[in-house]
Amino acid sequence: xxxxxxxxxxxxxxxxxxxxxxxxxxxxxxxxxxxxxxxxxxxxxxxxxxxxxxxxxxxxxxxxxxxxxxxxxxxxxxxxxxxxxxxxxxxxxxxxxxxxxxxxxxxxxxxxxxxxxxxxxxxxxxxxxxxxxxxxxxxxxxxxxxxxxxxxxxxxxxxxxxxxxxxxxxxxxxxxxxxx
Ligand SMILES: NC(=O)c1ccc[n+]([C@@H]2O[C@H](COP(=O)([O-])OP(=O)(O)OC[C@H]3O[C@@H](n4cnc5c(N)ncnc54)[C@H](OP(=O)(O)O)[C@@H]3O)[C@@H](O)[C@H]2O)c1
Numbered sequence: 001x002x003x004x005x006x007x008x009x010x011x012x013x014x015x016x017x018x019x020x021x022x023x024x025x026x027x028x029x030x031x032x033x034x035x036x037x038x039x040x041x042x043x044x045x046x047x048x049x050x051x052x053x054x055x056x057x058x059x060x061x062x063x064x065x066x067x068x069x070x071x072x073x074x075x076x077x078x079x080x081x082x083x084x085x086x087x088x089x090x091x092x093x094x095x096x097x098x099x100x101x102x103x104x105x106x107x108x109x110x111x112x113x114x115x116x117x118x119x120x121x122x123x124x125x126x127x128x129x130x131x132x133x134x135x136x137x138x139x140x141x142x143x144x145x146x147x148x149x150x151x152x153x154x155x156x157x158x159x160x161x162x163x164x165x166x167x168x169x170x171x172x173x174x175x176x177x178x179x180x
Pocket of ligand 1: 016049052054137
């Protein structure tokens with residue numbers, strides 16, 4: 001099983017020019033907390049990301065987590081990150097590690113498009129930012145899914161930006177499942 005964590009603007013935008021278009025310290029703290037917290041200190045979480053997201057990180061690897069990068073090209077990773085050329089291969093590998101508690105898909109757009117359709121997806125942790133950042137990269141359109149809302153926080157505000165933490169699960173709509 002794995003979870004997705006994402007922050008989007010009001011048009012489902014997630015990035016621009018291979019970086020994050022907004023600065024929201026509370027959301028960065030939330031991302032850190034969610035992706036690092038474990039119930040047993042002997043455990044760690046794994047984070048899986050696409051090559052562009054990895055390249056966009058100002059500091060790499062992200063601390064206190066097993067960093068996994070997906071690419072169909074050879075990657076020169078020297079700081080303990082692992083590279084795989086398919087999402088399933090990465091998931092299968094992580095499932096066999098006895099010290100991993102949770103697995104998070106942290107982006108970007110290409111990887112999210114695969115992850116939302118995957119049968120091992122458990123929850124989506126989605127920070128909704130109520131503004132338009134003229135993004136060039138997007139979280140997938142979920143109109144073909146049945147979305148089960150589990151948590152919607154109150155609306156919060158930082159630097160004049162309003163945002164909300166949400167958590168939901170997804171199922172392919174019955175119509176599409178039958179058509180498969
Ligand atoms: N708002 C947020 O929460 C958030 C989170 C993360 C990232 N972002 C933003 O998203 C943007 C980057 O997203 P992106 O869509 O351009 O790229 P991405 O998904 O980060 O990376 C795409 C690349 O990763 C590899 N890849 C992805 N899925 C794969 C798979 N299933 N199997 C094998 N390789 C796979 C491929 O690399 P190769 O081409 O090498 O084969 C692909 O070209 C940036 O702007 C970043 O700041 C935003």
